[in-house]
Amino acid sequence: MDVAVxxxxxxxxxxxxxxxxxxxxxxxxxxxxxIVLDELDSADDLPIGWGVDVAPxxxxxxxxxxxxAFGHSxxxxxxxxxxxPARQKVWSSETEPADEAPRYAFLGVRACDLASMxxxxxxLGAGAHPDTAFTGRRRRAFVVxxxxxxxxxxxxxxxxxxxxxxxxxxxxxxxxxxxxxxxHYVVDVGxxxxxxVLGRLDHRSADDDDITCARAAVADAATRMGxxxxxxxxxxxxxxxxxSPHWEEVASRCLTCGNCTMVCxxxxxxxxEDVSDLTGTHAERWMTWASxxxxxxxxxxxxxxxxxxxxxxxxxxxxxLGTWHDQFGSSxxxxxxxxxxxxxxxIDITEEMATLREQxxxx
Numbered sequence: 001m002d003v004a005v006x007x008x009x010x011x012x013x014x015x016x017x018x019x020x021x022x023x024x025x026x027x028x029x030x031x032x033x034x035i036v037l038d039e040l041d042s043a044d045d046l047p048i049g050w051g052v053d054v055a056p057x058x059x060x061x062x063x064x065x066x067x068x069a070f071g072h073s074x075x076x077x078x079x080x081x082x083x084x085p086a087r088q089k090v091w092s093s094e095t096e097p098a099d100e101a102p103r104y105a106f107l108g109v110r111a112c113d114l115a116s117m118x119x120x121x122x123x124l125g126a127g128a129h130p131d132t133a134f135t136g137r138r139r140r141a142f143v144v145x146x147x148x149x150x151x152x153x154x155x156x157x158x159x160x161x162x163x164x165x166x167x168x169x170x171x172x173x174x175x176x177x178x179x180x181x182x183x184h185y186v187v188d189v190g191x192x193x194x195x196x197v198l199g200r201l202d203h204r205s206a207d208d209d210d211i212t213c214a215r216a217a218v219a220d221a222a223t224r225m226g227x228x229x230x231x232x233x234x235x236x237x238x239x240x241x242x243x244s245p246h247w248e249e250v251a252s253r254c255l256t257c258g259n260c261t262m263v264c265x266x267x268x269x270x271x272x273e274d275v276s277d278l279t280g281t282h283a284e285r286w287m288t289w290a291s292x293x294x295x296x297x298x299x300x301x302x303x304x305x306x307x308x309x310x311x312x313x314x315x316x317x318x319x320x321l322g323t324w325h326d327q328f329g330s331s332x333x334x335x336x337x338x339x340x341x342x343x344x345x346x347i348d349i350t351e352e353m354a355t356l357r358e359q360x361x362x363x
Contacts, residue, residue: 003206004187004198011069011185012043013201014144014172015107021197023105023142026082028075033061037077040107047072054154054226054337056346066178070108073152074336078265079106079113083137084124090133090272091285101136107144109170111163112155112334114145116265118169122328123268142193145170149217153226154337156350160229162334164221172198175214186214227337227350230357234331235322241356242314250352251310253345258291260339260347261316266332267291292316317352 006014018025028035029045035052046069053060054073064071082104109117117138124131125138148155148164157163166173171194174185186206189195206214261267271290276283290297293312298305306312324332333349340348 002189003211004189004203005184005206005210006187006201006203007182007184008043010201010203014197015040015043017197017200018105018107018142021105021142023103025105025107026079027107028070028072030061034059035061035072035075037075037079037081043069046070046108051150052152054152054341056154056340056348057343058346059341067183068150068176068178069183070146070174070176071150071178073150073155074110074112074338074341076263076338076342078263078336078338079109079117080120080265080268082106083117083141084120084131084134084268086289088133088287089284090287093281093283101133101140103140103142104137105142105144109143109145109166110148110157110336111145111166112157112160112336113265114143114166114169115157115160115162115334116336117143119266119328119330119332119334120268122330123266142197143170143172145173145190147173147175147214147218148221149176151221151225152337154340155225155335156227156229156337157335158222158225158228159231160331160333160335165218170194175218177214177217186210227335227340227348229333229335229350230354232357234353235325237353237356237360238318238322240360242318244356244359246352246355246359247310247314250313250347251308253347254309254313255344256293256295256309256312257344258293259342259344260349261291261293262289263338263342264320265334265336265338266320269297292319317349320349321353 015025025040026037027040028047029038030047030050035047048069049064049067051062051064052072053062124134145166147166151164170190173188173190177184189198269290270287272285272287274283274285292315295304306315320332
């Protein structure tokens with residue numbers, strides 16, 4: 001499909017058109033001291049002129065030198081919170097009308113998060129018993145991706161093969177460009193629905209210079225990642241490292257708080273809880289996010305299988321980068337760097353894998 005260009009007025013139109021079509025538009029916005037994902041009233045709610053500095057265990061907002069609206073890396077929230085909410089009712093003792101799946105329009109989805117959505121499709125949306133609540137939300141979602149031109153200090157999507165360019169899974173994809181001519185967006189169309197929405201916006205056809213500059217900026221971003229995952233067969237490396245003493249060293253720093261699983265865009269584990277009122281005449285079942293770092297996560301037959309912090313961290317990392325391949329045919333990591341930024345002690349998944357690789361080389 002043809003590539004187009006919209007300006008800041010076109011971006012404002014995009015939000016308005018999506019709202020007029022009945023979508024709840026969700027995108028990045030400033031809240032407190034972080035850029036979070038929330039419902040937008042207009043494009044003015046985007047974090048215009050804001051960037052972030054990130055490091056292990058550190059996240060700080062900063063003012064940019066330009067008016068970029070998407071000039072920041074991943075914040076604490078991911079799109080999973082809208083597709084697979086942290087708490088949702090699955091049953092009630094009283095007959096209630098089924099809630100219609102919300103129609104979300106996601107604005108500002110990075111390539112790594114597009115990959116995470118595709119991974120969740122395979123985990124929650126496939127198989128003999130798909131999660132119908134998830135598939136309903138996913139099916140009705142309109143996705144506006146944003147190509148990365150300025151990776152953050154903890155990004156490593158390039159080494160995971162998930163970015164920085166959005167290649168599939170979107171309706172529209174924007175590449176933000178700033179400069180003397182003002183802020184504008186090169187727009188790629190990824191679906192008929194995307195073409196329909198673009199047709200409702202003021203836009204012009206992109207010329208060769210527009211396209212070349214946009215593609216070059218995204219390609220350059222791939223060479224400026226803040227982190228890199230070691231190459232090779234990580235699944236086999238983790239199998240061979242099962243008894244490595246390094247797990248105890250990591251455990252000495254890990255608080256088993258579960259922050260990494262809560263901010264991860266692909267972690268999907270849940271638990272259920274039943275609640276009732278004081279009369280006992282009404283009961284509900286709720287599904288909530290769970291973490292494999294919780295001591296009770298492996299509670300069976302009056303005991304917990306993984307009692308040590310080292311065993312829980314080893315399980316999380318081995319599943320994320322190893323046995324996820326066996327279950328779902330891909331890695332469970334998309335290289336967004338959230339788990340590094342939001343770890344209170346700054347544990348870095350890329351450094352831990354590099355250490356295991358070095359130890360394996362020394363063996």
